[in-house]
Amino acid sequence: MTATVPPPPVLQPGGRVLTAASDTAVPGRRGWLRSRTVAAVLAAVTVVAYLVFRTDGAADSSDAAAFRFFDSVRDWVDANRDTSPVFLYGLNYVRLGVRLLVDGVHAALTGLGFAGLVAAVAAIGAVLAGWRTGLLALGGFLAFGVLGLWEQSVDTLVLTVSAVLLSVLIGVPLGILAARVRWVGATLRPVLDVMQIMPTFAYLAPMTLLFLIGEPAAVIATMIYAVPATIRITALGIGEVSPTAVEAATALGSTRWQLLSKVRLPMARTTIALAVNQTIMLALSMVVITALIDAPGLGQNIVSALQRVNVGAAFDAGLAIVILAVVLDRITTNAARRTRVHRTDQQRRWRWIGVGVALVAAVLISVIKVNPEDLPGYSFAAPVNDLVGWIELHWYDATEGLKNGISAGVLDPIETVLVTTPWWLFVAAVAAFGTLISGWRAAVIAAPAAAGIAGLGLWQHSMQTLATVLVAIVLTMALGVAIGVFCARHDRLAAGIRPLLDAAQTMPSFVYLLPAVALFGASRFTAIVAAVIFAVPPVVRLVERGLRDVPPTVVEAALSAGSTPRQLLWKVQLPMARGGLLLAANQGIVMVLAMVVVGGLVGAGALGYDVAAGFSQRELFGQGLAAGLAIVLLGIVLDRLTQGFHHSKGPRR
Amino acid sequence: MRTLRTAAAAALIVTLTACGGATSGAGEDEPSAGAKGTVNLAINPWVGYEANAAVIAYLLEKKMGYTVEKKELKEEIAWQGFETGEVDAIVENWGHPDLKKTYIEDKKVAVEVGPTGNQGVIGWYVPQWMVDKYPDITDWKSLNKYADLFKTSESKGKGQFLAGDPSFVTNDEALVTNLKLNYTVVYSGSEAAIIKAAQQASAQTKPLLFYFYEPQWLFAKEKYVRVKLPEYKEGCDADPKKVACDYPDYVLDKIASKKFADGNSTAYQLVKNFTWTNDDQNLVSDYLTNQGMSAEQAAEKWVNEHESTWKPWIPAGS
Numbered sequence A: 001m002t003a004t005v006p007p008p009p010v011l012q013p014g015g016r017v018l019t020a021a022s023d024t025a026v027p028g029r030r031g032w033l034r035s036r037t038v039a040a041v042l043a044a045v046t047v048v049a050y051l052v053f054r055t056d057g058a059a060d061s062s063d064a065a066a067f068r069f070f071d072s073v074r075d076w077v078d079a080n081r082d083t084s085p086v087f088l089y090g091l092n093y094v095r096l097g098v099r100l101l102v103d104g105v106h107a108a109l110t111g112l113g114f115a116g117l118v119a120a121v122a123a124i125g126a127v128l129a130g131w132r133t134g135l136l137a138l139g140g141f142l143a144f145g146v147l148g149l150w151e152q153s154v155d156t157l158v159l160t161v162s163a164v165l166l167s168v169l170i171g172v173p174l175g176i177l178a179a180r181v182r183w184v185g186a187t188l189r190p191v192l193d194v195m196q197i198m199p200t201f202a203y204l205a206p207m208t209l210l211f212l213i214g215e216p217a218a219v220i221a222t223m224i225y226a227v228p229a230t231i232r233i234t235a236l237g238i239g240e241v242s243p244t245a246v247e248a249a250t251a252l253g254s255t256r257w258q259l260l261s262k263v264r265l266p267m268a269r270t271t272i273a274l275a276v277n278q279t280i281m282l283a284l285s286m287v288v289i290t291a292l293i294d295a296p297g298l299g300q301n302i303v304s305a306l307q308r309v310n311v312g313a314a315f316d317a318g319l320a321i322v323i324l325a326v327v328l329d330r331i332t333t334n335a336a337r338r339t340r341v342h343r344t345d346q347q348r349r350w351r352w353i354g355v356g357v358a359l360v361a362a363v364l365i366s367v368i369k370v371n372p373e374d375l376p377g378y379s380f381a382a383p384v385n386d387l388v389g390w391i392e393l394h395w396y397d398a399t400e401g402l403k404n405g406i407s408a409g410v411l412d413p414i415e416t417v418l419v420t421t422p423w424w425l426f427v428a429a430v431a432a433f434g435t436l437i438s439g440w441r442a443a444v445i446a447a448p449a450a451a452g453i454a455g456l457g458l459w460q461h462s463m464q465t466l467a468t469v470l471v472a473i474v475l476t477m478a479l480g481v482a483i484g485v486f487c488a489r490h491d492r493l494a495a496g497i498r499p500l501l502d503a504a505q506t507m508p509s510f511v512y513l514l515p516a517v518a519l520f521g522a523s524r525f526t527a528i529v530a531a532v533i534f535a536v537p538p539v540v541r542l543v544e545r546g547l548r549d550v551p552p553t554v555v556e557a558a559l560s561a562g563s564t565p566r567q568l569l570w571k572v573q574l575p576m577a578r579g580g581l582l583l584a585a586n587q588g589i590v591m592v593l594a595m596v597v598v599g600g601l602v603g604a605g606a607l608g609y610d611v612a613a614g615f616s617q618r619e620l621f622g623q624g625l626a627a628g629l630a631i632v633l634l635g636i637v638l639d640r641l642t643q644g645f646h647h648s649k650g651p652r653r
Numbered sequence B: 001m002r003t004l005r006t007a008a009a010a011a012l013i014v015t016l017t018a019c020g021g022a023t024s025g026a027g028e029d030e031p032s033a034g035a036k037g038t039v040n041l042a043i044n045p046w047v048g049y050e051a052n053a054a055v056i057a058y059l060l061e062k063k064m065g066y067t068v069e070k071k072e073l074k075e076e077i078a079w080q081g082f083e084t085g086e087v088d089a090i091v092e093n094w095g096h097p098d099l100k101k102t103y104i105e106d107k108k109v110a111v112e113v114g115p116t117g118n119q120g121v122i123g124w125y126v127p128q129w130m131v132d133k134y135p136d137i138t139d140w141k142s143l144n145k146y147a148d149l150f151k152t153s154e155s156k157g158k159g160q161f162l163a164g165d166p167s168f169v170t171n172d173e174a175l176v177t178n179l180k181l182n183y184t185v186v187y188s189g190s191e192a193a194i195i196k197a198a199q200q201a202s203a204q205t206k207p208l209l210f211y212f213y214e215p216q217w218l219f220a221k222e223k224y225v226r227v228k229l230p231e232y233k234e235g236c237d238a239d240p241k242k243v244a245c246d247y248p249d250y251v252l253d254k255i256a257s258k259k260f261a262d263g264n265s266t267a268y269q270l271v272k273n274f275t276w277t278n279d280d281q282n283l284v285s286d287y288l289t290n291q292g293m294s295a296e297q298a299a300e301k302w303v304n305e306h307e308s309t310w311k312p313w314i315p316a317g318s
Helices: A029-053 A065-080 A085-111 A113-129 A131-146 A150-180 A182-197 A200-211 A215-239 A243-251 A256-267 A269-293 A298-307 A311-339 A345-367 A381-420 A423-438 A440-455 A459-489 A491-506 A510-520 A524-548 A552-560 A565-576 A578-602 A606-616 A618-649 B002-019 B047-063 B075-084 B097-106 B128-133 B144-150 B172-178 B191-203 B258-263 B266-273 B278-289 B295-305 B307-313
Strands: B038-043 B067-072 B089-093 B110-127 B159-163 B183-187 B209-214 B224-227 B250-257
Touching (some): A029 A423, A065 A085, A065 A618, A085 A150, A085 A200, A085 A215, A113 A311, A113 A345, A131 A311, A150 A269, A150 A298, A150 A311, A182 A215, A182 A578, A182 A618, A200 A215, A200 A269, A200 A578, A200 A618, A215 A269, A256 A269, A269 A311, A269 A491, A298 A311, A298 A510, A298 B067, A298 B191, A311 A381, A311 A491, A311 A510, A381 A524, A381 B191, A423 A618, A440 A459, A440 A618, A459 A491, A459 A578, A459 A606, A459 A618, A510 A524, A510 A578, A510 B191, A524 A578, A552 A565, A578 A606, A578 A618, A578 B191, A606 A618, A606 B075, A618 B097, B038 B047, B038 B075, B047 B067, B047 B110, B047 B266, B047 B278, B047 B295, B047 B307, B075 B089, B075 B250, B089 B266, B097 B110, B110 B128, B110 B258, B110 B266, B110 B278, B128 B224, B159 B172, B159 B191, B191 B209, B250 B258, B250 B266, B266 B307, B278 B295
Parallel strands (some): B038 B067, B038 B089, B159 B209
Antiparallel strands (some): B089 B250, B110 B209, B110 B224, B110 B250
16 A cells, blocks of 8 residues: 555544644743743632632522523424424434434344344454454344344334434534535534544433434434544545645646546455444444433333332343454444455455355354344342342442542532632633643633533532542542553453443443442432443543653653652653543543433432433523533533643644 | 234235225224223332222123233323223323323323322422431421532532432422422433432442432332421413422322223223222232232232222222
């Protein structure tokens, strides 16, 4: 292929793409000193201003203008769903079309029958990604039958496949456009940012408003969640095609279409396969949540297990989701890896024969009628429930103390300060510190976002949520960096921990809520605990990679100069891995924010509860939607401040 | 079934394009009028409801030959399902005059199908051990005396009152204000969270004052005692901001979609005839939660043992 291999794109676990992490240029000593002085002055000014202007933190009104506006929108939609042309000729057709797609995929997958589908997936795995992956797929899909969750697993697969098909159909062309046409890329970027920051939970209410409940709404919500990854990674792949190859093809007289179809797309193939992989992973995590709007599948099992306070049953369903994720992930990543290998014609022919044989075999097997209920069944429900019951009974006093300590000692003071800060001071502080830390570009976006929160009439709740998020992110970073450092130093332990981290991240976030509630009661701290469990794995991974990317020569030099391991870590490795750490913090914040919202279901209150309540009570609809918007704005503020940090210090691409 | 639906939806798209636009209910399953089709039951998020649904579904499937689709939905969302045709019946409804007005009177997509026979009680509860230790705690007038017991990290220095799922009917904030109680309402956010809290309050003998309701399967396992609030009188809860009285008793009822009712199938008649007691429901709920049975097993056990109760529900000629 080409002589220079472009650096692999940095894929964040959330599917966000950043350009290859560039070493942050350390600013000159003097500039650093000056910005420190400015920061100190700013901090002092803010503190004084706070002390002078602090308010008594009045409670939010339940009747803000924004709420009434959203309520009136809802009423209009309700009244005009069957009369307005927007619905008659637009949205209702979208709904019908998606329903058609879902039914088609469903018919195709269930038509194969149990044996047929297992064989087909195993064959696809073997042909695309090698026989080991094929075996893994075989075992994984059989496991659904053993867990007694076959039908639900297939339903989840159907929704995921439908959403991924839509995402690829829409995302790949948009990604190509974004890479080729400058203004499209520029317009899309902020839109994609918002789509990715918006917590999954906040999607649901607007979705039911436009598309009612059921599979179509679920697929569309999933698509909105997953498609940014498709667009971003595709754009990245197309953008990275070596210009020499393009030039050579142009010189040979290729048309634009030929350039795209014969040069750019084939050369970006590997990256596009990665895009599909990320899309699948994201879609799978969202499909589970759409159970709340009547999507069938494993999500339903988890929701009903939650209602019966049955952690064990939720664990079974969660395990099935993890298995599905692992199978789909291995098939697509290994398939993507294989696209890099150059094949001779003969190998290619063999491959096609393999595909043919596998297809015929799958069709033949699908004739055999195997009832998945005949498989030996096993459920983890009882042992998991016993374990959880024991922990709940015996750990309660210790966890109670921890909760009270952190709530009273850390959370409450931060919350009080934030809530009593007048909104204009907060906006000014965001603008000032934003400019200082991340440059004026970030501040120009962050400050209006902060002002927008005030405009929504949910100031107090937003600040309470912010306090919870801040405490959660500090805990996440502390834990994540500690484990990440540990993993970077001990290869064998890292290999042991990795599958645990993978599983922890793929488990639907709902599953963590119950044990957290049992140990910590309904409280803000419960949401913090769940958020930390949810956000630590990607942070660990990013920190570990950051540390491992420190050039070995530097480490050796430090060692030969007589550094102790502690000095090596604090003076060499961590400072040099700063880029990776900041990336981890940024990613962690987005994930923590998403989870703190779900925490509204376990007593975290504030914005998360507003969203949950708006979703389940008619008269609170407007407030719920406004709270969803406030969360997005909060996310933008935090994201700009941290992501900007990373960018502003490094060379821009 | 599915392929039929696909074909039907495709045909619908074609025809609708010809004659102008698709309505929101287009492309959904036809209601199970006449022929033995599929009945879509909403499953609201509490176990008592599930018990009703389990028995109705079992009878429809095993005794009458229908197919039943169960949909796990919150109340509000389930009512929306009447409009789209995704839900045929809700088999335990707690009041909801606002929803009745919207969907029954205004939109005319749903109808009332009569009571389930269950009495619904909503109230404030404390665990049994607290009553043994502080006998006068069951009177609201002494709640302020014990407020300190209920302090938590969330209650801002006052006593904590733990409220339930956001979709439930509540007057708690108004009650705390109007009865001048030294308490903060903390929202647990879900039924699961409140049940866990109640279980822990019994297991760890920790104080807890919380919003709860009967029929509820938890009462089969642990004892909780209702705190007496000022007695409910007709109309005392008319203004939600000024409520200073206890919750009324609810007559729980069933709601069906207009299409389902108009079809007047034997399935609809069964839903209409269905009525049983709190004890019946608690028994099935107990099977479901404490004895680890699936909905089908629990319903089968109850149906086998209570033939005289359910026989009259089955419409003649089915």
